[in-house]
Amino acid sequence: MLKNKSKIIWIITVTSLFVGVTLFLLTPVSAHKKRHSAADMQAFDDAYMEVVKMGDALFHGGGPQDELGITLSKTGMACAMCHPFASDVHPHQFPKFQEQMSEVAGLREMINWCIEKPNEGVMIGIDSEAMVALEAYIMWSHKGTIIEPGTH
């Protein structure tokens, strides 16, 4: 009997926990749990494309470099002059072993390397607005490309 009683208590506890958790999950406490309208999707895309556009401008030697306090190049050359349409940036190959650094590196590190070496510019923060924008533009240019990390 005692055995049965504890079993019932156990069932009740588990059930209420389950119901509680389910209710918690169903309550719209975070934005992620809300259904998205077409307008929401458009707004997300607009925000994304704004960043892509900024990346495009930076990559072509313009953009808000002064406002952001960054210098991507001191030679007059922009990334796009050697990487038209972000070709030969190979975002789909990262992370990979990078001969220049003798280590496995990520795309952002290589972006900084190119800012410092061919461009003689000043490296930017790895999480900076400009870095995210450059990455956004480079990725956008390679949309649909098969990811092949580690290839040379």
Place this chain on the structure above:
Amino acid sequence: MAKIHPDQQEMHKVLGGQKQKPDNTMSISRRTFLHKSIISGGVVGAATYGWWPLVNTIDIAHGASNLNFAWVSDTHLYPKTLNTRFVDKAVRAFKEVESMKPDFMIFGGDLAQKGDPEELKLGAQLLKAVTVKKVFIPGEHDWYLDMGALWTKEFGSSPWSFDLKGVHFVGLDTVSRAPDYWSAKNMSPKERMGHMEALDGSVAGPWAGLGQEQLKWLDTDLSGLNKSQPIVIFSHNPLYEYYPPWNFWVRDWREVHEIVRPYSNVTNIHGHTHQVLYNEIGSMRSIGMLATSWPWPYAPEGVPKLTKPHVRVDPGDPFDGVGWAKHRWSQQDRIDHDYMMWDRDVYADATWDSGTGDNPGLALRSRVVDKIWQYE
């Protein structure tokens, strides 16, 4: 090469089906093209596979006497105060050409970066280091700030042609006839140049071409020649469709090929693409020259089948992947063509070394910023 650009498909349709090839008495093998390309003449000589220094030189020996010429192009000079790298490389190329004392030097365009008077005058100054005969054709970077005014004043106008030791040389202007993309938008000269300057820009459109008048000129110029006379045509842009989205072509390539078709010994030497390239289309062979300034990636569609690509470039070394070219037309009626690439082996065997297959998924679409109408 998964994709073929629609325009390239057309090229293959129009010219690929023909059995016509450049004169087959002038055999050229991919192997010999490695370091020495035999572009004209009967016997394929024993090519040497050593690496060259850094310039594009061409040595032509034809008939009884030898003929040498050097090609330098795409120096893309900035004012000295901004960038001395490109100045240093131009100086080096001109010095090497001068010490070689060729019969003449052709400067193949893109002397300046922004067509700025300061850049063009700096170029004219540096060019004084070369005392042999010099001939010039313009590049788009020299032209679109003042529509060629200063370029023409300093370096004369094109097209032109001359004969030297049995070879007929032609210099074309493939840059000055862009359809007007600036007037409707009220662009300033700087804005016009800015759009021309961007290789991946979409505003300047299909600017590379000869135009009707020059096509007629070419037709007339060649018409007096013996059909088998060696003809060398210099142009800034390639005279075929290598990659139209980057303007690695001329838009009127059909007409050009129509005109040269009757001649069996035509060699086109071009700049603009900043990379090692070789192609044979119809009766014409084309050789792409190195820039002295910086190298460009190979087109996403890959390279023409006959091209032995150059090796992947080290972005940390400004002297890598660039140079000039030397050509010699030898007694056996052949051209030895040498890429003079500074700092590096020129050719790659494996695709991982050339990087020709690196950009398979590259999106072919116009720049987002180009879609905004900025001129009200």
